[in-house]
C-alpha cells in the first residue's frame with residue numbers, strides 16, 4: 001500500500017519540523033543548565049517575551065502604553081513608525097541581552113552557591129514576573145508576527161512527491177525555513193563554543209567553576225553570556241512559533257514540551273537536546289498517525305512525549321547522551 | 330639578613346630578586362576558627378618558596394588568600410610593590426598568578442590539550458566580535474596560543490596523552506596536567522598546593538624535577554605547599570612553617586630544620 005507509506009513519510013517529515021522547535025527550546029535550557037546548574041523554568045516565557053518585544057518594536061508600539069495612559073490620562077499607543085524586521089530583530093537581541101544582565105545582577109548574583117531547588121524556584125518567580133512585564137509592556141492581545149518568512153505549502157515538494165507516489169506531500173515553507181535556521185544556529189553555537197575565547201571560557205565554567213576561576217574566567221560574565229545566548233535562542237523559537245500560531249500565552253507552554261525532550265536528551269548535552277527534540281517531534285506525530293488516531297481515539301500528541309519521558313526516567317535516567325549519574329556515597 | 334630590594338644568592342648560586350608578593354599581618358577567620366593568625370612573609374622573584382606545617386595548619390588557606398579565593402579579615406597583600414585591593418580569583422589570575430589545587434580541579438570533560446589551552450585564556454585578547462567571525466587576527470592568536478600549549482606539553486612530557494580526556498587519566502598524570510595548565514598562563518607567580526600528594530616515589534621524583542626545571546628554564550617564581558620534608562629540603566630556597574594558623578618559622582631549609590618550635594610542631598609537642 002504505497003499510499004499508506006507516502007502518508008507515513010509525510011507525517012515523519014512534519015514531525016521532524018515540529019521537533020526542530022522543541023529542540024530549540026531545549027537548547028536554551030541546556031545552555032543555562034550546563035553553565036550554572038540552574039534549571040530555567042522561564043525559558044518558554046522568554047520565548048514569548050522575545051516574540052512580543054519583536055512585534056512591539058516592529059509595529060512601533062509604545063512600551064508600557066497602558067500604564068502611561070492610566071497614570072497620565074493620555075491616549076498614546078503607537079509611535080507611528082514601523083521598524084524593518086532585521087533592525088527590530090537586532091534591537092530585540094539587545095533587549096534580551098539587557099534582560100540577561102538584569103537576571104544575573106538582580107537575582108542570581110544573590111543566590112550563588114544555593115541549592116538547585118532554590119535556583120529553580122527563583123526561575124519560576126522570574127517566569128511569572130516576565131509574563132507580567134511582557135503584558136504590561138506590549139499588551140496581552142494575540143499578535144500575528146510576520147517577519148517576512150515564506151509561508152504556505154511548498155509547491156516543489158508537492159509536485160515532486162506527487163510524481164513519485166501519486167500523492168503530494170504537504171510541507172510548510174515556514175517549517176523548512178525554521179529547520180534551516182535551526183541548523184545554522186546550532187552550527188554557529190558549536191563553532192562559538194569550540195573556537196572562541198568566550199566559548200572556551202563557557203565550556204570551562206560548565207565543567208568546573210573553581211578551575212575556571214583559576215584560569216581567569218569571570219563566572220558572572222559567563223552567566224550573563226549564557227542567559228543572553230538562551231535569550232537569543234528563545235527569540236528564534238519565538239519568531240518561528242509566533243509566525244505559525246501567533247504570539248500568545250500558549251507560546252510559553254512549549255517550555256513544557258521541552259521537558260520530555262530534556263529527559264530524553266539529557267540536561268547537559270547539546271546534541272542530546274537536538275536529537276531528543278527530533279525524536280519527540282517525530283515520535284508524537286507518527287504515534288498519533290499509526291496508533292493514536294486509528295486505535296486510541298486520537299489526541300495522543302498531548303501525552304505521548306510525557307509517556308516517553310517517563311519510560312526514559314525509569315530505564316535510562318541520564319538520557320541518551322547525558323553524563324552518567326553516579327551517586328557518591 | 331635579606332635585603333628588601335636587592336635579593337640574595339642561593340646556596341646553589343642562583344640569583345634571587347626583589348619581593349614579588351608580600352603578605353603583611355594576614356588574619357583569616359571562618360566563623361570562630363582562626364585559620365591564619367597575623368602572618369607576614371614575602372616571596373621573592375625567581376625563588377622556590379615552600380609553606381609547610383602539620384594538617385590543618387592553614388597552608389591551603391594561605392594559598393587561597395594569595396590567589397583571591399579567600400578574603401582575609403585583616404592584613405594587606407602587596408603584589409609587585411603595590412597594595413592589592415580585594416580581588417576576585419579570576420582577577421588575580423589575570424594579574425599573572427596561576428595555581429593548582431590540593432584536590433585537583435581539572436576540566437574533566439576536556440582533553441589534556443584543551444585543559445592546557447584554557448590556561449591561555451588570560452592571554453587571549455581578541456574580542457568577541459572578531460573571534461566569532463574568525464578573522465585573521467584571531468586565527469593568528471589561536472596559533473600562537475596553541476604553540477605555547479604544545480611547548481609546555483612537550484616540556485612536561487605528556488605528548489602521548491595530549492588528546493586523552495582528562496577523566497581517564499590516573500591521579501599522578503592529572504597532577505601533571507594541572508601543572509601544565511597553570512604553566513600555560515606563563516605566570517609571574519606559580520602557586521602549587523601539594524603537587525606531590527598521593528604520588529609514588531618515582532612520580533614524586535619526576536614532579537620535583539619538573540618544578541626545578543620550570544624555575545630554572547622559565548625563571549618562574551614558585552610558592553608550594555608540601556608535606557614531604559625530604560622534598561621540601563631538596564626543592565626550596567626558603568621555607569615558611571605554619572602551625573595552628575601561626576607562623577612558627579621562616580628561613581632556609583637548614584635554618585628551619587634546626588628551629589626548636591618547628592621540631593616540636595612536627596613531633597606533636599603539646600601547645601600551651
Ligand SMILES: Nc1ncnc2c1ncn2[C@@H]1O[C@H](COP(=O)(O)OP(=O)(O)OP(=O)(O)O)[C@@H](O)[C@H]1O
Pocket residue numbers: 359362363364382383384385386387388389390391431
Ligand atoms: N572554607 C572553609 N570553611 C571553614 N573552615 C575552613 C575552610 N577552609 C579551611 N578551613 C579551616 O581552616 C583551617 C586550616 O585549613 P587548611 O585547609 O588551610 O589547612 P592545611 O594546612 O592546608 O591542611 P592540610 O595539610 O590538611 O591540607 C582548618 O581548621 C580548616 O578546617
Ligand SMILES: [Mg+2]
Pocket residue numbers: 388389390431
Ligand atoms: Mg591543604
